[in-house]
Amino acid sequence: MKEQTKESSSTLPLFGFLLAFVGVFLYVGIKMNNAISLANLSVLLGVFLAALSGYSLARPAAVGQAIRAFPRANAPGYVLILAATAWFLWNILSEDMADYREIKHWFYIGFGAVGIGSCIYLRDFLAVRGLAVFMLLLAKLMLDTQRHYMLETPVAHMSEWRLVFAVWAYMIIVMSMWMVISPWRMRDMIQWMLAKPRRLAAKGWFRLVFGISTDCVNGVDNGHLPRFVAIALNEKQVRWNGNQDPAIVDGNGTR
Numbered sequence: 001m002k003e004q005t006k007e008s009s010s011t012l013p014l015f016g017f018l019l020a021f022v023g024v025f026l027y028v029g030i031k032m033n034n035a036i037s038l039a040n041l042s043v044l045l046g047v048f049l050a051a052l053s054g055y056s057l058a059r060p061a062a063v064g065q066a067i068r069a070f071p072r073a074n075a076p077g078y079v080l081i082l083a084a085t086a087w088f089l090w091n092i093l094s095e096d097m098a099d100y101r102e103i104k105h106w107f108y109i110g111f112g113a114v115g116i117g118s119c120i121y122l123r124d125f126l127a128v129r130g131l132a133v134f135m136l137l138l139a140k141l142m143l144d145t146q147r148h149y150m151l152e153t154p155v156a157h158m159s160e161w162r163l164v165f166a167v168w169a170y171m172i173i174v175m176s177m178w179m180v181i182s183p184w185r186m187r188d189m190i191q192w193m194l195a196k197p198r199r200l201a202a203k204g205w206f207r208l209v210f211g212i213s214t215d216c217v218n219g220v221d222n223g224h225l226p227r228f229v230a231i232a233l234n235e236k237q238v239r240w241n242g243n244q245d246p247a248i249v250d251g252n253g254t255r
Contacts, residue, residue, distance in 0.1 A: 011066040011073070013055065018076055021048055022083045025138060029087045033094055034141055038149040038162060041142065042214050049211030056204040064194050071187045073127050078119050080130025085115025087137050125183035132179035135172050142169040164214075 024044060028036050036044075056063040070076060092107050100107070118126065146165045150158065179186055193199045 011069060013059075014063065014066045015076065017052060017055070018079065022079060022134065024048075025134075025141070026083055026087060029137065029141060030090045034091075034144060036141075036145055038145050038165065041145050042165070046211045046214035046216075049207050049214065051211075053204045053207035053211060057201065057208065060197060060200055060204075064200060067190055068194060071125055071128050071183065071190065074123060077123070077126030077128075077130045080134050081115055081118050081126060084130060084133040084137055085112060087134070088115075091137070091140075125187075128179055128183035128186045132176040132183070135176045139169040139172040139176070142166075142172075 028034065028041075028044075088111060089108055092104065092111070097104060118129070122129070142165050146162050146169070149162055193203065
């Protein structure tokens, strides 16, 4: 009984984090109809990465216990599968599928039944499959947002940092497809990572740095990086006037 209480207390914070993560991106996907700027998306992803990694570095024992139980946990699986099903059905509803307009209602019935049926008849590694499907939809959002940014931003003001999101999204797609096909691989990876405490710590520090870096590049929506980052990356050019006084000139040539 004490062990169950201890396990519940260790998994509750991460389950709350999962609910917040799912809720925010469901709001973006359904309420905002997948319409979000690349800058705001980078902030959201960076905040979630930094928060998750910060908690894992502060409470490694609790996080280790929680992620060890995740692959076969039912509650996260129900949340992720049903949320992914709702988001996917909304995408079908909002897409202009001219060739399938007459049979669109069968898509709602079929994919809705698959989502609900998975919660009943496919409970083994349900959380892993649910996370993989939800992350596939998140990757679609990232790629669509990056594509809209490329179409709407003049080439002269387009930042190469947009490619970070494209590469990141395709990495998510590859990993998620692998997890859907072989969900037990996540269990094996978790066991390997928890075998030595420094592995979990290293992953936490990597995600923390990457999350903060993602927040720092939220200026890509305006065609340039934040001022201090741009200077560090030579996005700003230093010109010298006749008196040898440095003048900082930004990317579009203004002082």
